[in-house]
Amino acid sequence: MFEEGARLKAEHGAGNVFDFSLGNPNLEPPEIFRKVLKDTVTSLAGTDHGYMPNIGYLHVRKSVAEYLCKEHHVQISENDVIMTCGAAGALNVILKAILDPGDEVITLAPYFVEYQFYADNHGGILKTVPTKPDFSLDLKAIHAAITEKTKAVLINSPNNPTGQVYSKDSLDELGTLLKAKGKRLNRTLYLISDEPYRKVIYEGQTVPSIFNSYNESIIATSYSKDISIPGERIGYLVVHPGALFKEELIGGMALANRILGFVNAPALMQRVVASLQGASADISAYARKRDLLCDGLANCGYDFIKPPGAFYLFPKTPVPDDVAFVKELQKELILTVPGSGFGGPGHFRIAFCVDDETIINALPGFKRTMEKYK
Amino acid sequence: MFEEGARLKAEHGAGNVFDFSLGNPNLEPPEIFRKVLKDTVTSLAGTDHGYMPNIGYLHVRKSVAEYLCKEHHVQISENDVIMTCGAAGALNVILKAILDPGDEVITLAPYFVEYQFYADNHGGILKTVPTKPDFSLDLKAIHAAITEKTKAVLINSPNNPTGQVYSKDSLDELGTLLKAKGKRLNRTLYLISDEPYRKVIYEGQTVPSIFNSYNESIIATSYSKDISIPGERIGYLVVHPGALFKEELIGGMALANRILGFVNAPALMQRVVASLQGASADISAYARKRDLLCDGLANCGYDFIKPPGAFYLFPKTPVPDDVAFVKELQKELILTVPGSGFGGPGHFRIAFCVDDETIINALPGFKRTMEKYK
Numbered sequence: 100m101f102e103e104g105a106r107l108k109a110e111h112g113a114g115n116v117f118d119f120s121l122g123n124p125n126l127e128p129p130e131i132f133r134k135v136l137k138d139t140v141t142s143l144a145g146t147d148h149g150y151m152p153n154i155g156y157l158h159v160r161k162s163v164a165e166y167l168c169k170e171h172h173v174q175i176s177e178n179d180v181i182m183t184c185g186a187a188g189a190l191n192v193i194l195k196a197i198l199d200p201g202d203e204v205i206t207l208a209p210y211f212v213e214y215q216f217y218a219d220n221h222g223g224i225l226k227t228v229p230t231k232p233d234f235s236l237d238l239k240a241i242h243a244a245i246t247e248k249t250k251a252v253l254i255n256s257p258n259n260p261t262g263q264v265y266s267k268d269s270l271d272e273l274g275t276l277l278k279a280k281g282k283r284l285n286r287t288l289y290l291i292s293d294e295p296y297r298k299v300i301y302e303g304q305t306v307p308s309i310f311n312s313y314n315e316s317i318i319a320t321s322y323s324k325d326i327s328i329p330g331e332r333i334g335y336l337v338v339h340p341g342a343l344f345k346e347e348l349i350g351g352m353a354l355a356n357r358i359l360g361f362v363n364a365p366a367l368m369q370r371v372v373a374s375l376q377g378a379s380a381d382i383s384a385y386a387r388k389r390d391l392l393c394d395g396l397a398n399c400g401y402d403f404i405k406p407p408g409a410f411y412l413f414p415k416t417p418v419p420d421d422v423a424f425v426k427e428l429q430k431e432l433i434l435t436v437p438g439s440g441f442g443g444p445g446h447f448r449i450a451f452c453v454d455d456e457t458i459i460n461a462l463p464g465f466k467r468t469m470e471k472y473k
Numbered sequence: 474m475f476e477e478g479a480r481l482k483a484e485h486g487a488g489n490v491f492d493f494s495l496g497n498p499n500l501e502p503p504e505i506f507r508k509v510l511k512d513t514v515t516s517l518a519g520t521d522h523g524y525m526p527n528i529g530y531l532h533v534r535k536s537v538a539e540y541l542c543k544e545h546h547v548q549i550s551e552n553d554v555i556m557t558c559g560a561a562g563a564l565n566v567i568l569k570a571i572l573d574p575g576d577e578v579i580t581l582a583p584y585f586v587e588y589q590f591y592a593d594n595h596g597g598i599l600k601t602v603p604t605k606p607d608f609s610l611d612l613k614a615i616h617a618a619i620t621e622k623t624k625a626v627l628i629n630s631p632n633n634p635t636g637q638v639y640s641k642d643s644l645d646e647l648g649t650l651l652k653a654k655g656k657r658l659n660r661t662l663y664l665i666s667d668e669p670y671r672k673v674i675y676e677g678q679t680v681p682s683i684f685n686s687y688n689e690s691i692i693a694t695s696y697s698k699d700i701s702i703p704g705e706r707i708g709y710l711v712v713h714p715g716a717l718f719k720e721e722l723i724g725g726m727a728l729a730n731r732i733l734g735f736v737n738a739p740a741l742m743q744r745v746v747a748s749l750q751g752a753s754a755d756i757s758a759y760a761r762k763r764d765l766l767c768d769g770l771a772n773c774g775y776d777f778i779k780p781p782g783a784f785y786l787f788p789k790t791p792v793p794d795d796v797a798f799v800k801e802l803q804k805e806l807i808l809t810v811p812g813s814g815f816g817g818p819g820h821f822r823i824a825f826c827v828d829d830e831t832i833i834n835a836l837p838g839f840k841r842t843m844e845k846y847k
Contacts, residue, residue, distance in 0.1 A: 121524075124523065128522060149701070150704050184734065220569075332737070361706070365742065
C-alpha cells in the first residue's frame with residue numbers, strides 16, 4: 100500500500116491522490132514532547148545510553164505505574180510494568196511468554212491483520228470470532244469458540260479497523276465468561292488488550308479498563324498514537340496486579356523481551372516518556388476529521404458506524420466484493436483498504452489521520468463511486 | 474548475574490565487589506555522538522518521529538552503505554541494508570527469514586549464549602561445533618557437522634566470549650567449504666557474521682570481511698559497542714550484494730522486521746547514526762584494560778589466549794569444574810561467568826569493560842584463588 104501510494108503520487112501529483120490507506124498519525128507530537136526530548140538530551144550523561152534491566156529503567160516504570168493507577172483505578176506498581184518496543188513488541192513478548200505450541204488465541208473480527216503473524220511467530224494459532232454487526236462483542240460467539248486449546252482472548256479497543264470501543268458491561272461479561280470457562284477447563288485464560296488508541300477517543304467517551312473486569316489480564320500499549328511518535332518504538336505492557344501467576348508472567352516476559360532480540364525498549368525514549376504520562380497530541384483535530392468524513396460520506400449514501408475512537412472508519416461496501424469496490428475508489432485516486440484483509444468482508448477501511456483537505460477533496464470521488472452502484 | 478552483582482554490592486559496598494560478569498561497555502560515547510544527538514533533536518520537525526519504511530530511512534541506509542563500501546571493499550548499496558533494533562534484532566530478523574522448521578544453524582563454541590534462543594525462536598536448531606584450542610576455526614569439524622538440514626553457519630568475530638578474530642585464510646576456506654557443500658546438497662548455505670565488536674580491536678589488527686570470502690553471506694551488527702550506546706537498540710544487517718537470492722532475502726527480512734514486532738529501528742537513533750559512520754569510543758582505553766588484566770593474570774599463573782579483539786578474556790580454569798572455580802572467585806567478591814554456559818567448559822569469562830581500578834584491585838583475589846589450586 101505504502102509503495103502503491105507512492106507510485107500513484109509520483110504519477111498524478113501528491114495533491115491529487117487521496118491516501119487513506121495508512122494508520123500513520125499525521126498530527127504533530129504535543130509541544131511538551133519536544134521540550135522534554137531536548138531537556139533529556141541536554142541533561143544526559145554519556146553512560147546513560149547503556150544497558151539497563153531488560154524490563155526497563157526503574158524510575159520510568161515507576162512513573163508509568165503511578166499514571167496507570169489513576170487511569171485504571173487499580174493499584175499498579177513498577178513491578179507490574181515492562182517497557183517494550185511499542186505495542187507490537189509488547190504483544191510479541193506476551194505471546195512468546197504464554198503460548199505453548201498449538202495454543203489458540205481468539206481475536207474478534209474485524210481485527211488488526213498483524214495478529215495473525217504475532218500468534219504464528221510463537222507457535223500459536225489465531226482463531227477469529229465475529230463481532231456483532233455494530234462491531235460490539237458477541238459473547239455467545241466467544242463462548243462457543245473457547246476450547247481446551249485456548250490460551251488467550253486478544254481484544255483491541257478502540258479498535259483498528261472499526262473504531263469501536265467495548266463497553267464496560269460487555270467486558271464484565273467477558274471477564275465472567277473467561278473465569279468460568281477457565282475454571283471448567285482447569286486452565287488460566289488470559290485476556291490481552293491491545294490499546295494504543297486509548298487516548299484517541301471522541302465526545303467525552305471513555306475506554307473501560309479490562310483491569311476492572313478480569314484479573315487474568317494484560318495490557319499492551321504504546322505512545323505511538325497518543326503522542327504521534329510511532330517511529331520511535333516505545334510502549335509498555337502491564338500485568339494485572341492480581342493475576343494468579345503474576346511473578347512468573349513478568350519473569351517470562353522479561354526473558355522474552357531479551358531473547359526475542361528487543362533486549363530492552365530504547366533507552367532515550369524510555370527517559371522521555373517518563374515525563375510525558377497522560378500527554379497526548381491534539382485529539383480534537385482527529386475529532387474534526389472524523390466529523391468531516393462521517394458527514395460527507397453520510398451525504399453520499401455510505402452506511403457506517405460512527406467510530407467512538409481511533410482514527411478509522413469501516414463503512415459497508417455497496418456490493419459484497421470489497422476488493423472490487425476498493426479498486427473502483429482507486430480509479431478516483433482514493434486509496435483505502437478492503438475489509439476482507441481485516442476479517443471484515445463487505446467493508447473497507449478509511450484511515451482519517453490525514454489533512455482535512457484530503458478528506459474534503461476526496462468526497463466528490465467517494466460520491467461518484469457510490470453512485471455507480473445505485 | 475546482574476542481580477547477584479547488585480546484591481553483593483549492597484552487602485559489601487560497590488567498591489569492594491569486582492564485577493566482571495557483564496558485557497556492558499563502560500566507556501563514554503565519543504563526543505561527536507553527543508553533538509550529533511543534540512543537533513538532530515534541535516533540527517527535527519515534529520512529524521520526523523513517524524513511521525518510515527520497515528527497512529529504515531533511505532538517507533540512513535545510503536550513509537551506512539557508503540561507509541560499508543570502504544570497510545568491506547565490496548560495492549554495497551542502500552538496497553542491501555536494513556536498519557534494525559541492534560544486532561540482536563538483526564539476527565532474529567535474519568533467522569526468521571531463512572529458517573524452516575527443523576533447520577540447523579551451526580555455531581562455533583565457545584559462543585554467545587543467546588544464539589540458542591535466537592535459533593529456537595524461529596523453529597531452528599542450534600548445533601555447536603568446537604573451535605581449536607586457540608579458539609580459531611576448525612574447518613574439519615565444521616565440514617563434518619554440515620548435513621542436509623544445515624541452513625546457516627553463524628560466526629561471531631571478534632568473539633564473545635573468547636575475543637578471537639577469525640583469519641582471512643580461515644574465512645576463505647570456510648567460504649570454499651560452504652560453496653562446495655551447498656552445491657553437493659543443492660541448497661544455499663548462508664554464512665552469518667555477528668560482528669558488534671568489529672571496531673573493538675587491538676594492536677593494529679583488522680577483522681577480515683566475510684564479504685570477501687563468500688557471496689551467500691549476511692552481516693548483523695550494531696552501534697552498541699562501537700559508540701557505547703547499547704541501550705538505544707540501533708544496528709543493521711547487510712546482505713552480500715552478490716547473494717543469489719538477495720532480493721527475496723531483503724524482502725523476507727523486511728517482512729520479518731515488521732511482523733516480529735520490531736516494525737522499524739528507532740527513528741531518532743537511525744537519524745543520529747547516519748552522521749556517525751566509522752565513529753567509535755576510545756578503544757585505546759579497552760587496550761589499556763586488556764594489558765592490565767593480561768599482565769596481572771599471567772603473573773598469577775592463569776593460562777589464556779591474549780584476545781585480539783572485543784573486551785573479554787576467556788582463561789582456562791585450573792580445574793575442569795569451571796562452575797566451582799567461579800564460585801571460588803566469588804568468595805573474593807570477583808564476579809565472572811563459567812565457560813560451560815558458553816559451550817566452553819574448563820574456562821571462565823572475564824568482561825574487562827570495567828574501571829581500571831576494578832582490574833587492579835581484583836588481582837590479589839585472582840592470585841589467592843589460583844594459589845588454592847597449586
